Amino acid sequence: MARESTCRFAILGMLCREPMSGYDLRSAIERSVGHFWQESYGNLYPTLKQMAQEHLVELEPEEPSRGGRVRKAYRVTEAGRTALAQWLRRPVLPHVERNELLLKLFFGAQVGPTDSLAQVERSRSEAEGLLAALRLIDENVRHSRGDDPERPYWHLSIRAGLLGLEAHLRWCDEAREALQRMERTPGSTKKRKAK
Amino acid sequence: MARESTCRFAILGMLCREPMSGYDLRSAIERSVGHFWQESYGNLYPTLKQMAQEHLVELEPEEPSRGGRVRKAYRVTEAGRTALAQWLRRPVLPHVERNELLLKLFFGAQVGPTDSLAQVERSRSEAEGLLAALRLIDENVRHSRGDDPERPYWHLSIRAGLLGLEAHLRWCDEAREALQRMERTPGSTKKRKAK
DNA sequence: GGCCGGATATATCAGCCTGATATATCGCCG
DNA sequence: CGGCGATATATCAGGCTGATATATCCGGCC
Structure with missing residues (x-):
């Protein structure tokens, strides 16, 4: 119904640079584009889960070196790369910013x-x-x-x-x-x- | 939980100028502050209903001249005016605009x-x-x-x-x-x- | 050794808001 | 009288924020 999630593409763009966990995504986004784009955990984690189901991203094989510590590192799939490339070409749709x-x-x-x-x-x-x-x-x-x-x-x-x-x-x-x-x-x- | 609805105050500010219906509110907002603020019906109508329950606004006595045509004109209450005045003094909290x-x-x-x-x-x-x-x-x-x-x-x-x-x-x-x-x-x- | 605090890490939820959709009436023009 | 555009209200899926909960790891300090 409503507009397309932009969060998905922020994730894809970041994962193209390097595979990461949700937590790392948040800080990577903050560090690199934080002055004009931010993502909250409440947005990132559910979106990542969805994207994994749609095979736009996938879990990296877990290295067992980290003990019991839970950590899910994601990686872009080829489908994810294609989706990102298409989004990059799509025109930004105009929007009145609330002030x-x-x-x-x-x-x-x-x-x-x-x-x-x-x-x-x-x-x-x-x-x-x-x-x-x-x-x-x-x-x-x-x-x-x-x-x-x-x-x-x-x-x-x-x-x-x-x-x-x-x-x-x-x-x-x-x-x-x-x-x-x-x-x-x-x-x-x-x-x-x-x- | 999350941040306070700004829509409420856009409504209060507009109704302080003149009593209006939800439909009129939308066009009045568009005409006067449309280049930096917009409201959708899906936001206005439910918010108006809520605000009426909280006695920040109230329905104007209906004039029966308009036949069967449904039309609800709202008016600010004194409580509404106070709420607006307080909001106007409250600092705008900083927010990174997505670009x-x-x-x-x-x-x-x-x-x-x-x-x-x-x-x-x-x-x-x-x-x-x-x-x-x-x-x-x-x-x-x-x-x-x-x-x-x-x-x-x-x-x-x-x-x-x-x-x-x-x-x-x-x-x-x-x-x-x-x-x-x-x-x-x-x-x-x-x-x-x-x- | 034990404890604390800060960083790492994931998950969930209420509530705001948009854009879409549905529905119905009114006044006017042809 | 039929159609069309303006008037009018309502509802909902889905995006997103900010808050909250929970648990683990690691380094420093007593």
């Missing part, structure tokens, strides 16, 4: 600009933190991984993050100014006291 | 830059369409609604969209160039033929 900050601002019109201003400030400092973190990762990638064929792709995704965050910071500054102007000229916003 | 385009690009490293290039081109022209549409809305808002107290908030949300889309376009251009460079120097990407 909770903007929604709160919009309804803030009914309350007054002061609370909105606080939201914008919070968002701004959060974005600054993310920006600093991304710049650090960028430096890291630039210096290590001299010959990794994935390197230009890392750089592309980091650039997307940087440009997006910089745009957001610029918007925050605009919004701050506009809201401060509105605070000085009370206008027709009705004030509602906090609980 | 399917970047995911496809990242895994594109295993396939070659040609398909990635196509994805970037598609995304670019989609963004250009959205940008043109937003600019039109911006013009509209600028000229009509001369004294609407909501006007500066409209402008704020439109500016967020514009800056974001412009940043995305700039990224698309960077990405295009990088991928074209990679196409010319085959490097170590393995090619996989389509099905």
